[in-house]
Amino acid sequence: MELQQMRYVVAVAETNSFTRAAERCLVVQSALSHQVARLEKELGARLFERTSRRVRLTPAGEAFLPAARQCLDAAERAAAEVAAAVGEVRGRLAIGLIPTVTAVDVPAALRDFHERYPQVRISLRIGASDELIEQTAAGTADVAFLGLPTTKQPRGVAAHELARGNLLAVVAPEHPLAGEPSVSLRRLSREVFVDLPAGTAGRAQSDQAFAAAGLTRDVAYEVTSADYVTRLVAPGLGVALLPSAYAPHLSGVRTIEVTDAPARVEYVIWSATAPTPAATAFLTLLTTTTPTLAAALG
Template sequence: MNLRQIEFVVAVAEEQSFTRAAQRCHTVQSSLSHQVAKLEEEIGASLFERSSRHVRLTPAGQAFLRQAYIALEATRRIPEEVATASGQIRGRLSLGMISALGTIDMVDLITRFHRQHPQVEVHLSQSGSEELLNRIKEARLDVALIGLWPGDPVPDGNHLFLCEERLIAVLPPKHPMAGDKRLTLEKLATLPLVDYPRESSARRQTDKAFAAAGIAPQISFEVNHLDLIARFVAQGLAASLVPESVASGLRGVAQLSIRDAPKRVLYAVWAKSPTPATAAFIDLLRMDLAG
């Protein structure tokens, strides 16, 4: 087994295609397929279910992929650790964040980090908290900024408390309830609502809030981005619950405090053994929080 074979397996798993994996790895498909088959023979297990239309991981392939990410990450870190021993921070920093992150200016944070460490290649992606945590666990991400419901367990590994904030209601500006000074979850639940998909952590936060109050809300629209939530509200099609720091940046909506307002907790999480670039980024984040 060699690293190139491991890279081939990861590429096939992520692309779900031998053809696209070969293009990604800058090799011909026959060579990639041969190396994957050779690896499967060596470990005595099939890693993929192959058909004319689909390529899927077998249970053995899923187990292999988890360890493959760890092995590739360990290899990537060798030159970074050597550079650190020489007084330099270089390499790659992979960041992930939820879309509704009003309390942290990630662009400004990355800009200042880049000025301090210009030899670090920074990458950023957005996703839901669960997906980001999975990427941290699989060593595909260095740092993730996530949101949790108060009381939810903080994932294993390193974490940093960022803040706790209320969710507030956003309504169409001309809605009869837009001037309600005593809006409650019960009143809000009588309106059509727009929210994140059911499987997302953001949606679970609002679902738990309504459930704790014994209320069944009307979720009419499920979308995966804050901008879409704001557009549905501004057009008078629905109301929503959003974090207070995020609501301040939305245009064309009325913002109302809720008497029984739910809250969310934001954390930065990273692997148990951080890279030098990760440690430097967390130091910068800690300095920001300290004021």
């Protein structure tokens, strides 16, 4: 069993096509198909069901795929560790991010990192805070930036607090509250809300604040991005609560201070056990703009 054969299997599984997998792996299709067939013969089981219209994993293929990915990740990590031992940073850097993080200019940090370590392959995924914690703990993300209610902390990962801040009310320019200097949760509870999906960390901070005040509210619109929150608020479909530090990024809406506002904490997180050389280099780079992070890195 060879690593290249595993790469081919993963490519076929991800593209659902031998042709597209061969294009991704920069080989002719016949060579890729031959290597997959050799591997299937060695394993004594077919990994793919092939028809004229589609390719899909068999139960054996479903069982093989996670282990194959782990082997490829381990091989990549081994090469990166050897490079680090001789003073080079290589491999991959998978970054996770929620869009409302403002304590770190992530695009600028990635630009600086790429200029300093051009041999590292950088990837970025946008997701919910809870998902990013799970991905970082599992090793599919190396470093993530997220926000949580003050009642919750990241578990299973190393974490450093970047900033704290309150939420602001966000309303349409024509809304009756738009000219007010401040508003209470009780007054807001009479409004229709736009918010993140129930159960997410971004939603929890608002839900907890209303519950603690003995209030209920009507969340009629659930969206997955802060950008779409404002697209629904601007025409007057509802109101929202968003982090105060994110306010400069908003347009077409008005923001109002909330007298009993819920708060959230922004974190950077990484592997609690063995961050990759690329992750360590990236976190070290962040210490130039976040000096307190140096102590957390030890």
